[in-house]
Amino acid sequence: MKKINHKLMSSNFTRDDFKTLENFFKKANENTILTQGPKVLEFEKKWSKWLGVKYSTFLNSGSSANLISLKILKIISKKKDEVIVPTHTWVSDIASIIQVGLKPVFVDMDFFHLGPMNDQIISKINNKTAAVFLSHIQGFNALSTKLYNILKKKKIPLIEDVCESHGAKFKNKKLGSFGLMSNFSFYYAHHMSTIEGGMISTDSKKIYELSRILRSHGMVREIKDKSLQKYYFKKYKDLSEKFIFLYDAFNMRNNEVGAILGINQLKNLDKNNKIRSRNLDYFLKNIDGSKYLNTFRTKGSSNYAFPLIIKKKSLNFRKKLEDTLNKLNIEFRRGGAGGGNQLRQPYLKKYMKGYKKKNFKNVDHMHFFGYYIGNFPKLKKEKIFQICQVLNKI
Ligand SMILES: Cc1ncc(COP(=O)(O)O)c(C=O)c1O
Structure with a gap:
């Protein structure tokens, strides 16, 4: 590949x-x-x-x-x-x-x-x-x-x-x-x-x-x-x-x-955000919705990174996904913002009295099966299409 x-x-x-x-x-x-x-x-x-x-x-x-x-x-x-x-x-x-x-x-x-x-x-x-x-x-x-x-x-x-x-x-x-x-x-x-x-x-x-x-x-x-x-x-x-x-x-x-x-960057912010949104739409249009989540609220959004969330709780699929991303040199982070479920982090251990992890099912899914990959104004449509194609084949 x-x-x-x-x-x-x-x-x-x-x-x-x-x-x-x-x-x-x-x-x-x-x-x-x-x-x-x-x-x-x-x-x-x-x-x-x-x-x-x-x-x-x-x-x-x-x-x-x-x-x-x-x-x-x-x-x-x-x-x-x-x-x-x-x-x-x-x-x-x-x-x-x-x-x-x-x-x-x-x-x-x-x-x-x-x-x-x-x-x-x-x-x-x-x-x-x-x-x-x-x-x-x-x-x-x-x-x-x-x-x-x-x-x-x-x-x-x-x-x-x-x-x-x-x-x-x-x-x-x-x-x-x-x-x-x-x-x-x-x-x-x-x-x-x-x-x-x-x-x-x-x-x-x-x-x-x-x-x-x-x-x-x-x-x-x-x-x-x-x-x-x-x-x-x-x-x-x-x-x-x-x-x-x-x-x-x-x-x-x-x-x-x-x-x-900051003053100079602000001049390009709206223009860059439009490209980020266009890129997000293109990712969502091309990603396989049977494997990955593609039903986000995009109205009014200004995408920071593309959220790649595996639908099924399958460690086997996850392994194949990570292997493919690594092989193709597509950088990624697992867990979404801040690495996923903050409640699993050591700094919160002593504040966890009374909390049941099972009450935080969605963030736990994100923690184990959610990722993000890059979306930025310099990203071209052809590359998004290429990335979606390899992800959809997994
Ligand atoms: C949601 C959110 N809040 C706060 C911060 C902290 O910002 P900074 O890295 O400038 O301290 C970040 C960092 O990226 C973030 O993603």
């Missing part, structure tokens, strides 16, 4: 990005700011406009966005301490809940969109629910009208993890504009990149100010609203105005280089 050589991911950076950096450095002198500065603010403004929200805070990773949003939740949620979270998600979605001293409540995966089952979320809401932390996985929208309305009615905050789904839509509006806060990642080969990077976006001025404070050591001087700054200066008269640390916080700032790349 001739090798297909298909990579899992492909860099988003182009010559144009590097030229933009070159121009910046050509004009730079010893006074040029490289740490967080005016370019970061410009990127945050442009990102907010693109997303359709009022405020954004640029950070050093999507995981930092997860941790800061959960720290904010801890500050605002008073006595409520449960956070409903998917089992098919990235490690930092669950770790951040534990790290701020809240309690994760787990939900199984829905094969329609690979995010959490919305009815299970609804069934787990109670008077201790501080928030629903919902991940939109691999470009699919995981939010239903029913869940959205219930959360609104019960005034339960929604935090959206959109790290894998930039530009995907629900009700014709971009994901990340529904929650009280939403988190994005700009890591290598995500829909766009800033080398490392993340963003928290929100319509709430209070959340925005908190995210700025927490990003920079908990410092009052990071607050945009001058009257609020003055309030704290007066309150803590024994402290130097430049060194008032309101919370036990972090340094999760990004820098001017990341922001310059």
